Amino acid sequence: MTAIINTVFLISFIAFLYFIGRGTLKFLTNKDTKHSFKYGLLSLLVSLVFMVIGIIFDPSIKSSSESNNYNSVNSNSTTSKESTDSMSQSHSSKSSSSKKYDFSKVRLGMTxxxxxxxxxKPTEQDTTYLMYGSDDLDFQDDKLFDGSPRNIKEAATKKEKNEAKESSRKRVNESELKSFAKIFGQKDVETLQKYVGSAYSSIETSQGMAYGWKTDYGMLYRLDDSSTGITHVYKDGLGDSGTQLYVGQTIKQKQRRNYYYYN
Structure with a gap:
């Protein structure tokens, strides 16, 4: 069908050229050109008609047009899908960041x-933290020690204050215990023996006599080394099992005051 249309179009166009050329020649020789131009215009009209018909029935043009339409529709569909996916991801991200998490069961010290x-599953994580939305949980040696949620932050702050208070108390105790150790070590043996059973306890060891004194700041142990005449005072135990707080010469008797009388 397309071949016939093309052939007729070609013949009509050739006829148009022929009659136009013939009419032009007659015009130049002053002859009658009416019929030549008339047939030429008629041939041009026929060729134009068949050209339009050919375009309408040409499968390649139709296929190209359909392909362009398909690509256009597909492109619009893809753009719409990408836009939808983008909106979905944006909504998902927004939803994730705005999600409220319940940290009421989380405690300090958890792994x-x-x-x-x-x-x-956290929204983000690293070796030292977990993220849940905009809240972070901080870890040290795989133990939870701090975080931004209110209950975690309050617990961490309270723990820090208690540790500081305990550390201060221990420093005071250490200082007081050293003072008591000095007093204990400088007491004479006569006085210690006098109050054994009430204020002090005593035991004989291979190195010499050992005494114990329970204070408000901890237990003190005194060892009077008989071979060296040196007194050692420890906390928490004798010798290597304790910590030495005082060392000095053993005082065996209380120093007597001398009284002088003048006549």
Whole structure:
């Protein structure tokens, strides 16, 4: 069908050229050109008609047009899908960041695996922290010690204050204990023996006599080394089992005051 249309179009166009050429020649020789131009215009009209018909029935043009339409529709569909996916991802991200997490069951000292078992998969994580939305949980040696959730932050602050208070108390105790150790070590043996059973306890060792004194700041142990005449005072135990707080010469008797009378 397309071949016939093309052939007729070609013949009509050739006829148009022929009659136009013939009419032009007659015009130049002053002859009658009416019929030549008339047939030429008629041939041009026929060729134009068949050209339009050929375009309409040409499968390649139709296929190209359909392909362009398909590509256009497909492109619009792809753009729409990408836009939808982008909106979905944006919504998902926004939803994830705005999600409220319940940290009421999370406690200081928990490991990361214990926290994840309670809270579920974190939105972000590293060796030292877990993120749940905009909240972070901080770990040290795989133990939870701080975080931004209110209950975790309050617990961490309270623990820090208690540790500081305990550390201060220990420093005071250490200082007081050293003072008591000095007093204990400088007491004469006569006085110690006098109060054994009430204020002090005593025991004989291979190195010499050992005494114990329970103070408000801890237990003190005194060893009077009979071979060296040196007194050692320890806390928490005698010798290597304790910590030495005082060392000095053993005082065996209380120093007597001398009284002088003048006549």
């Amino acid at each position: 990361k695996s214990q926290v994840i078992a309670i809270m579920g």
